[in-house]
Amino acid sequence: PLWPRPTSSALAGSAENDGPHPPSEVLMTYGKSFTRTLTRTLTAATFALTLGLGGAGGATAAVPSPTPGELRAYDIGSTYVSGVSSGGYLADQLHVAHSATFEGAGIFSAGAYDCAQGSVNTALYACMDTYMPRRTPAQLEQLTRDRAAAGRVDPVANLAGDPVWLHHGGNDQTVDRAVNDDLATYHRDFGANVSYDTSSAAGHAWVSPLGEVACASTASPYVNNCGDDPQRAMLTHLFGAPVQPATTAPLDGTLVRFDQNRHAPGGNAAAVSMGKDGFAYVPKACDSGTGGPCRLMVALHGCRQTYGQIGDAFMRQAHLNEYADTNRMIVLYPQATTSLDNPRGCWNWWGYGGDTHYADKSGRQITAIMSMVRQSGG
Template sequence: MPVTAVQIRVLGALVALLLSPLAPALDSPPALNLDPRTFTVSGLSSGAAMAVQVGVAHSSRVRGIGIVSGPPYLCAQGFVTKATNDCLTLGRTWLRELFGPMFGLSLFSSGERDIEVMDLIADTKKLAQRDRIDPVAHMAGQRIWEYRGSEDRVVGAKASAAQHTFFLHFNGLIVRGEPRATPHTLPTNDPSQGACDTSDEDFVSGCDFDAAGFMLRSLYKKPRARADDGAGQWYALRQADYVPVTPGMADPEAAMRMLGLAESAHVFVPERCRDEKCGVHVALHGCQQGMTDEAFQAFSEGGGYTRWAGPLRLVMLFPRVGAIKPLERGNWDSVGNPMGCWDWWGYTTPTDLHGYATRDAPQIRTLMNMVDSLGKTE
């Protein structure tokens, strides 16, 4: 039977889709030679806050934390108003835009506020004493890479300084990325990622600075490593399969939605990790970056991570969280998570002040379950 021109075009499109390195496959990763008992984690903005929470709560397993524009551990103290007004520089204007005029009260002010780091340190020690996080002694020697652009108008210099003081107190090995004039974004050295200013709405920008590369080389103590072309294969994990199911929430899909998690996380496996033993790095996007496929792709595929996966022998896990509209989960939830941020103020643990930052936090448990699954063989 003769092949028509339309059939040829359709066949060509299917072949291009299958061969494209930017198109995540729908199947789960194959059996890999991994040891997920220790891993590293990083993130941007709320993803950086979550990376810190995972790193502190599971400090016996997390050997390094990469922080790009993130607030310190427990900064929000379980309150969205404190998260936005004290830990960030956004103040009442942004709060009012998100949550309504009640947040325009005079007690909320724009600008930076001092952060009482010693209070955060004391609360961290109490959580460890109550066995809600790993013993703080494990943070000694933990490698920390932190960066904040001098033009960042979301996370201020005081929050960054508090982050530094916090890990210094626990004897973390801290490396600060050289300050550059970058806004609140993930800087890359790829000009196709957009202008290095606030007009770049996916928060991944071409800033002539490979933040992911500097960070990963620092965390793995391989400063001479060189990036490759990012060859490898994409896979997907169905996040509902890894959500901790509680007695009152027996449906994994419903539990996933209550936590604001998207349908799937993506996993990047460089070619060499099919045969060689590799490590695991978890990369967490910032607010809004999980709300659309385009923004999530910009972070996971355009953020620079994959070009270092092969040289550093790392399987990359990119979890994803979406938005929860105010009142979407019921009348008790007038705030929700409309910007699609990882939980760093308590929207998943409304009755537990510090619960969002402990080993039992539902988002953290989900992330750890996914990490553990990557090391299982068929």
């Protein structure tokens, strides 16, 4: 093949043991199987930032300039999580590990809970591409039950009835649809209320009417415009009721920029491949504390979508703040960062950095985000 297969030395070792190429760099570089056609191979070689998500022109949304501050306790009535790609995997890990807190999840392009099993090779060749065997949804469901029995995740009974909204684009060549299908099966088997949209022509991306990338592409900043409004569909499903239309007026809230070190284990966000700064969009109605409780939405970017890499593009274009203003919703935007074993700024869904508990309550990034959630009143 014209796109060479990774060498055995490059793939050697675990996710926390760097070889000639850091395993996560291998994960980013060899995103699609070399057995595919030349056209698909060249496309993947150009775009495979594995779980790093796609640049064309499009509408631009406003977002307030960040205001330094701290998270404080708001009146939160319900808490949800959403994410794309590596952020989609972490969103699912958060939902499963803390199902007593999260009432539902919205996920663009990711697979079933702990598909990677702590292995970069499994993550790459079974949980994105699918030519290597991977654990079945039934096996991962039993793994989840075992972890629940050991107290490593919340009881699986909490997942029954939870709304789960899933999206996979027809031009996504980074995560195969079969992997996303497993995620749908996993939650259906636990009795969740699953809505699964496979009708889009999107590439590998978060899809939004404010996205600047052409629908079928996979290019930075990986927010695609397909002429529809997935956020309305997602929020309607998660909230179990119609939502108010997104505002078209200037946003009335504050984008709080807070120190993630205060929430990271050991007070060191960089040590768990998280950025110093995180963000929260707080609408005026929620900041004032009047008018009743607000919802909290944790929104997780994908690889190469961190603030350090693309600035506020994900927060501007995700089309969540516009719904936040009209639906009493605070949006929390935690931030990953790049590191030696995470050069693309991905969330930890395969066990990099020696975090063997990355998918359960003791996971370092999960611990940090849950500290943010609790500080916010979720």
